[in-house]
Amino acid sequence: MLKVKKENFINEKRPHESGAKHVSGRANYTDDIPELPGTLYSAIGWSKKAHAIIKKINLDKVIKSEGVITVVTSNDIEGRNDVGPVYDGDPIFPEKAEYYGQPLFAVAASTTELARKAVLKAKITYKTLKPITTIKEALKKKSYVLKEKVIKKGEALKAIENSASRLKGNFTTGSQEHFALEGQTAFVIPQEDYDFKVFSSTQHPSETQQIIAKMLNQKSNTITVETRRIGGGFGGKETQSFIFAAICTLLAKKTKRPVKLRMDRDDDIIITGKRHDFYSEYEVGFDELGVIKGLKLKLASRCGASPDLSGAINERALLHIDNAYYLENILVENYLCKTNTASNTAFRGFGGNQGMMVIENIIDHIANSLKKDSAEIRRRNFYQKKKKNITHYNMKIEDNVIQEIFDQLLKSSNYKSRKLNIKKFNQENKYIKKGISITPVKFGISFTTWHLNQAGALVHIYCNDGSVNVNTGAIEMGQGTYTKIAQLVAHELGLPFSKVKVSSTRTDKVPNTSASAASSTTDLNGAAALNAISKIKMNLATYVKRKYKIKNAEGIYENGNVKFKGKIFKFNSLIKEAYLNRVSLSSSGFYATPKIHFDKKNFKGRPFLYFSYGAAVSEVMIDVLTGENKIIRADILHDAGKAINPSIELGQIEGGFVQGAGWLTMEEVNWKSNGELTTHSPSTYKIPAVSDMPEKFNVEIFKHGKNIENVINKSKTTGEPPLMNAMSVFFAIKNAIASVGNYTLNPHLDAPATPERILMSINNLKRKI
Ligand code: MTE
Ligand code: HPA
Ligand code: MOS
Secondary structure, eight states: OOOOOOOOOSSOOOOOTTHHHHHHTOSOOGGGSOOOTTOEEEEEEEOSOSSEEEEEEEOHHHHHSTTEEEEEOGGGOOSOOOOOSSSSOOOSSOSEEOSTTOEEEEEEESSHHHHHHHHTTOEEEEEEOOOOOSHHHHHHTTOEEEEEEEEEESOHHHHHHTSSEEEEEEEEEOOOOOOOSSOOEEEEEEOGGGOEEEEEOOSOHHHHHHHHHHHHTOOGGGEEEEESOOSOOTTTTTSTTHHHHHHHHHHHHHHTSOEEEEOOHHHHHHHSOOOOOEEEEEEEEEOTTOOEEEEEEEEEEEEESSOTTHHHHHHHHHHTTTTTBOOSSEEEEEEEEEOSSOOOOOOTTTTHHHHHHHHHHHHHHHHHHHTOOHHHHHHHHBOOSSSSOBOTTSOBOOOOOHHHHHHHHHHHTTHHHHHHHHHHHHHHOSSEEEEEEEEEEEEEESOSSGGGOEEEEEEEEOTTTOOEEEEESOOOSSSOHHHHHHHHHHHHHTOOGGGEEEOOEETTTSOSOOOSOTTOHHHHHHHHHHHHHHHHHHHHHHHHHHHHTOTTOOOEEETTEEEETTEEEEHHHHHHHHHHTTOOOEEEEEEEOOSOEEETTTTEEEOOSEEEEEEEEEEEEEETTTOOEEEEEEEEEEOOBSOSOHHHHHHHHHHHHHHHHIIIIIOOOOBOTTSOBOOOSTTTSOOOOGGGSOSEEEEEEOTTOOOSSSOGGGBOOOSSGGGGGGHHHHHHHHHHHHGGGTTSSOOOOOSSOOHHHHHHHHHHHHHHO
16 A cells, blocks of 8 residues: 655745745735726825924925826824824824924825826925934933833842942944835725725734724724735834825725825835834943843933834833843833934834843953953853743743753854964954854743734635635735644644645734734734634534544544544545534634733733744954955854744744844944935945855754743744844954954944944054054
C-alpha cells in the first residue's frame, strides 16, 4: 500500500499564500478593485502653514477647475469632525492649522490627475502663528499633548549617589517614515439607504467603521469596511488611514457616486505622522563590574500636533526602558511633547524600541567608561531566572531565554576572535575603521491596552465539498497572517492547505475587532479561528455519538479523515452526512488573552502574556573621511517559539532587521524651522535598498524556542521584535568610531548614524584626544 505522508501544515516552511501574486502583480490591493461606472477620483488640499488660524478658504477656482464635480470642507461634516482614535485632536478639516500638511478640504473630479491639479488652485488666507517644531522647544514651553508621567521603583537617587561610579549624558533617536509600498488608499461605494461600502488600506477596519459612522452621524451598522490585504502598514495604517477613508466617504455621500482616494506619495508623507523621535537625559550609577545600581531618566518624545496613539506609545517606551536588564532603582519622567508637526503614530516597535535604545546607549557608555567589552557589561546586567527577575513594573519574568540566546550567538558568530581581528585591522588602517557589537532583545507581547486583547472569527465549512472559509479580524499586511491562520485551521481539521481559504477582513462578518498590531494578530485571530472550529467539531461529535451510539467520541482529524472510536469517515463524507442530518457547519469564535492585567496609574501588573527574545551581532565598516558606513556581516538568533511557518518568520526577522537598520543609520526625517517637512519623497528620504543588506547575513530561529504560555502551537510572534536586533548595527558603528580615540573615550553619537553624524562624532572625539 502507498504510504500516505502525514499532513502537518504546522511548523512547516511554506510560501506566503499570495507570494506568487505579489511578485507577478496579480495581488489585488484597494486601488486594484474594479471601478464601477461613474467612479470619481479625489485629492486633498492641505495647509501650507504649520501653525495658523484659517481665516478664509476660497475654492472658487478649484470648483471651476477642469473635471471637478464637487468640493468638501468642514461645513459638509454633520457629525464628529475628528478621527482621533483615543482622544479628539485630529480634525478632518480644522479651523486652526496645527501642522504643515494638515488637510483643509478635498475635491472629487473625473480623474485623479485633475483632482490633484484642482486642489492647488485654492486661495487660503492664514493668520500665521509661531510654530513649535522641536522637542527642546516644546519642553521649554511645556507644550504637551498629554500629562507628563513619572514612574518609580526603589530609590534611584540614593542608589546613584552610593554607586562606585556615575555617568551623565543625553541621547536622541530619530523619526522614521513608514514608506509602505502601497500608500494610503480608500475606495467608497454608496449603497441604498445612505449605507456605505468602504474599501480601505487599513490595519483597523472596525475603527474605520466607527469613525465614519460618527462623522456621518449614522449607525455603525450602515457602514461596512472591507480589506483583503494592504501593501505594508508597519503601524502607519493603525490610525492614520482613517482620515483618508473618512474624506473619501464624505465625497461619496455628497456626490452619491463611488469615489476613490489614492494618495500621491509626497502628499501621503507630508500629511501622515511617523515614528516618535525621542530625546533622553540620563544619570546612572553602577559598580566596578558595570552593574547598574540606579538610573534617573528624563524621556521626551515628539508627538506632533495631537495625542493619536502617543499615550500608549510612550507607555510602551517606559515598559521597555529595561530591555533585557534588571533595574533595581529607577526614576523616569516622561514628557509627551506637542509640536506643530504631523501627529506621530505607531511604527513597528511602538515606542518599545525607542525605550530600548536609551538603555542600550547607557550600557554602551558604561562599557566605554570602564574600557570593557560592552557584551560583558550587557551579560552582567541581564535579568536572571531565579532572582533579579522582577521588572520595574512588577512583572515576574518566567520565560527568560536571553542568556542562552546571547551565549549561543556569541559562539556561533565567533564574536570574540572577530573583535580581536577588528582591533588589529583598526591599528593597521587609518581611514577605514571597523566595529562590532552584540545586542539583546526582550519585547513584551500583548496590547498594553487591556481590552484590545480580544479577537473574533467566523468559520464556514461548505457541505458539497468540505472546503473551509475562515474570516477573522486579522489584516494581511505582508506579514503572513492569512497563511499562518490557514495553516492552523488546516492542521486542526486534518485537511490539505488548499482546502482552506481565509477571506477578506470585513466588519459585517467579524465585528468589534482590534487593529492588526502589537505583533498579536495571529496569536489573537488564529486562536479565535480555532475556537470556532472547536465548536463545529463539537456539533459533529454530538451527531456521530447520537447516530452511531459511540460513547465519549472525540474525533481525530488527520489526512482528510475523521476517526471516532472504531469509525472512520472521509472528511467530505462526514460533512455531507452532517448537513443532510441538519447539523450546523458554521460557527463564530472568540478569544481573549488570559492572565494579563495592568494598573496604568501605578504602573504595575502583568501587561504582557509573554516576551519574545533575540540577539544580533553586527559588524560594520566606516570611512573616517566621509562618514559612509556599511554592514559587513550580521548574525541573528531569534526566538519564534515553535514557529508556525519558519520561512515566514525568517522573512519577518530579516525584514525587521533591515527596517531597524534603516531607522538607526540612514532614514532621516527633517523639518525646516517653520515646520515644513523637507524629506517627503524617495529623493530626499532614503530607505534601505537591496544593496544596503549585510554582505553576510546569517539568520537563525532559536532551535530550543517554545512558548511556555498557552499560545497557538506554542509559537511566538515575529512581527515587531526582530526590528530591535538592528540596535547592534548602531553600536557597531559607535564601536568603530571609538577606535579613532583608541577606545579610551566614549563617543557621542545620536541616531540615525548618518554619514554627517558619524563625521561629527569622529571630529568631536579627535578634539578630546
Ligand atoms: N511585515 C510586513 N511585511 N508588513 C507590515 O506592514 N508590520 C509590522 C510587522 N511586520 C508589517 C510587517 C508591524 S508594525 C506589526 S505590529 C506586525 O507585523 C503586525 O503583524 P502580526 O501581528 O501578524 O505580527
Ligand atoms: N501596540 C500597538 N498598538 C497599540 C498598542 C500596542 O501595544 N496599544 C494600543 N494600540
Ligand atoms: Mo505595529 S506598530 O503594532 O502596527
